[in-house]
Amino acid sequence: MTEREVEQLTAFIDGELEASEAEAVKAKLAENAEWRAMETKLRRALKSLQTLPGPVPSAGLKTAVMSRLDDPKPSFVETLSKFFTVRRLVTAGALGVAVVLALLWNFYQGRVPATFEDVEQVYVAEHFDELEDFEVLGLQDTADLEVVEALHQLEGNP
């Protein structure tokens, strides 16, 4: 039997199925021995639960309850102090410290996304030699751009 079928059978035994669903289960029980065996097992188990003696409430329970009915409701501060136990505060504090440490770690590892200014600085760093050459030569006209571009070749082949 599938899980779904056993679920249907359990609900059937509990009298919780719609009429049409109950009819379908009855038909299965009439034609299928596996269904009947499961029904017997379930009914037997459920019957054994009914034989269990429950705990008997003590004689003092009623007195205890009735004497507490006029207890004032706990104040807001009492409710808060009940909620914020030492264990919860320690856990929350530890989590807070962990979050701050993680943020600091990310910041110092350079995992913080680069800003626009950072991008410009990175470009300067990458092309530092070329930009230095421009500064040394000074740009008079467009031909100077070609000179700078070929400067390393010119330096290599005097």
Add this chain to the structure above:
Amino acid sequence: MAQDEDAALFLLVKGQGDKAAFAKLFDKHQASVVRFAFRFVGSRARAEELAQDIFVKLYKSVQSYQPHAKFKTFLFRVATNHCLNEVRRPDHAREETAPPPQLEASGPLAEQPDQVLEGKELEEAVSRGLRAMSDRERAAFSMCRFEGLAYKDIALALAASEPAVKSLIHRATQTMLKELEAFEASRQPEESAP
């Protein structure tokens, strides 16, 4: 006492703070609440404390009771919430390691010593089955199997849908079935002995 009479009594509590009406409701439902709490936490002493808290909470939350709701459903909603909160307490796990509960054999199993022993072993098997369930499965199972609540009332008490309750009860019943089959199997050699 019919279900609507329970609601009428509780409305007296709501309207006039009628403690005599509340006492009548307590008398009628105390065994049910203690049994439910006991099945939930597995300790008789703790179940009594929980039942005490549940009835006090019930009294204090009377203003949120809607006349169209069944009293027993409202009561079990309060009881379920309280028991679920109890088992989520950090120190509950330590208490759970206590030895299995000892019950007074006040039911039909009290008549013969061997029946008392069998009843005690069955009780232990049922306790194991209950402990093997999730909290919500245990709540749904206890309300259904020990208190006779319908799926729709359990759904209201658990704030869940009926199909969800059907599934919870199915899974819990299968868990209990396994424990009870193991219990039966362990008893067979004794029963077949001369």
